[in-house]
Amino acid sequence: MAGPELGLLFQRHFLAARRLRGMPWAELEQQLTAAPQRSQSSLLLDILHQTVLHPLCVRFPPPASYRRRFLTELIKQHESTAADPLDELYDALAPILNEEESTRCYKSYILPSGEAVTLSESVAIISQGTTGLITWDAALHLAEWAMENPKVFTNRTVLELGSGVGFTGLVICKTCNPKTYVFSDCHHGVLKQLTENIRLNGFTLEPETTNPAQGQEAEGQEYQQPKLLVAELDWGSVTEQQLLALHADVVIAADVVYDPEVTLALIGVLQKFSSSRADRKPDIYVALTVRNADTYHVFQAELDKAGIRWQIIPAHSSNIFLHDTQPNMTVLQLLV
Incomplete structure (x- = not known):
């Protein structure tokens, strides 16, 4: 599965707030392991923009707790690599940490x-x-x-x-x-x-x-x-x-x-x-x-x-x- 395809698969799971454990984490880990550092960062940023930063998520967000757990797992995947820190991941997580839960x-x-x-x-x-x-x-x-x-x-x-x-x-x-x-x-x-x-x-x-x-x-x-x-x-x-x-x-x-x-x-x-x-x-x-x-x-x-x-x-x-x-x-x- 190519990087862009993987990003779109994460997008479909994420925007519909499907179960996190059903996401293609194993495929992501495999691609991150095989890719050079620059490609690792590019792949993670693509997934970030296809999910949390996607216009549909910005306008119609899934539950705050779901977005927090997703970003935490994405950061964990990044930290398992030798790539340089990605400020964008932490910048996306920061405002969600204090976001109040809604009933809807x-x-x-x-x-x-x-x-x-x-x-x-x-x-x-x-x-x-x-x-x-x-x-x-x-x-x-x-x-x-x-x-x-x-x-x-x-x-x-x-x-x-x-x-x-x-x-x-x-x-x-x-x-x-x-x-x-x-x-x-x-x-x-x-x-x-x-x-x-x-x-x-x-x-x-x-x-x-x-x-x-x-x-x-x-x-x-x-x-x-x-x-x-x-x-x-x-x-x-x-x-x-x-x-x-x-x-x-x-x-x-x-x-x-x-x-x-x-x-x-x-x-x-x-x-x-x-x-x-x-x-x-x-x-x-x-x-x-x-x-x-x-x-x-x-x-x-x-x-x-x-x-x-x-x-x-x-x-x-x-x-x-x-x-x-x-x-x-x-x-x-x-x-x-």
Whole structure:
């Protein structure tokens, strides 16, 4: 792996605040050992500018504690060489040492085009009584599958159940050209954060068509914008008529099968699509991480009981967003 490639790999890990131990430290150590002093410094400075000093990090920084740990490890790598001290590394660390921790942070995910999806997230797994304020790996997995299968979404109306902070939907809106995308959730705090993230990425929401988009649009990005909506949708009380009014061609959900009670509510929603008299049933895809085999089997059994057929979608080949590739992550297509 060449130096510039290594810098870009660190960048993708760092801006998305992926686990530090998953970064290519061994490859860096190998390159530093083999390189002359001048090249050692050049490689470390390149990584510094691709990460902590990158414009996306300056504008939308990952957690302060994460940046501190990253720079500490980078300095440790430098100090293991015989190269002259690099003031730039210490200058970058100094202001972060006294930076107060926040309950929120940013994560930026780089698309193959070089464009980014940037999200404001909670630093805690559970915040405001919900797990919906962070991005889970099944959402990354589903987004990658969508990017490999854009025709599923192109020029179609997509309804996402349990959108959380919006990662999957924003990727689809930037890469798959849907006609309409309906983000939905039921938690007020999640809906507020979701709306902020949509605007942060240069999109406007209906009926805000006259409002200037904010966020990354300012950096020159222009979109063939789909129509975007955010809907408060409670699975326990939503009616068949409300779902039909959304005219969804495609329904997706990620990481919503983790609790039997939630699973039953989800199947209740899916049954409303199944029992509807619409001429054409929507295509339905659910991405999940199988953390508990019993919960997964309950989901499958309840689908069977509800008369909803299902099949496992073959695994896709890409790992664009550097999530933990696990054999227990899958996408199901549901046939209502």
